[in-house]
Amino acid sequence: MKWVLIQGNGNYSIGTFDGTEFKEETARYACDIGPTFYATQTWGNTDTGDGRRIQAAWMRDSTFPEMPFNQQVSFPCELTLRSTAFADPKSYFHRYARLSDEEATETATSIWNRINLVNLRENILPTRQRADLILKKSENHQIEEVALRRL
Numbered sequence: 001m002k003w004v005l006i007q008g009n010g011n012y013s014i015g016t017f018d019g020t021e022f023k024e025e026t027a028r029y030a031c032d033i034g035p036t037f038y039a040t041q042t043w044g045n046t047d048t049g050d051g052r053r054i055q056a057a058w059m060r061d062s063t064f065p066e067m068p069f070n071q072q073v074s075f076p077c078e079l080t081l082r083s084t085a086f087a088d089p090k091s092y093f094h095r096y097a098r099l100s101d102e103e104a105t106e107t108a109t110s111i112w113n114r115i116n117l118v119n120l121r122e123n124i125l126p127t128r129q130r131a132d133l134i135l136k137k138s139e140n141h142q143i144e145e146v147a148l149r150r151l
Helices: 092-096 101-130
Strands: 003-006 011-017 022-024 037-043 053-059 077-079 133-137 143-148
Antiparallel strands (some): 003 011
16 A cells, blocks of 8 residues: 655655554655745545545745735645546546656646746735835745834
């Protein structure tokens, strides 16, 4: 039996678990692309009895133009491995089932660059001057710089 270990930042790996020790058999993969995914929580054995595993995470350090908040909870999503999640040929996502891990990472990065990064540059960054506090973070989410506007 294989187990999936999900870390608080949404990274996961697949391996074996003997009741005491988890042994990773894969690299750690990201469940989400971008710097905001944090404090991942999952639930299983819900009242539906269908065996689904549901995940939600805190999305921190974001700017949402014209909104009075800068953080939010992600939409809940069902977690499944690609080999089972996209098996239905009628599914929009079926095309992703055959991607290697490297191709899946490249595809997700491409989507981030074509859609999310464009939104960041065109919609979020232009509103930066309205922010009272700006945190600049490194790729590993460590805060590198803090800018506080005088009030």
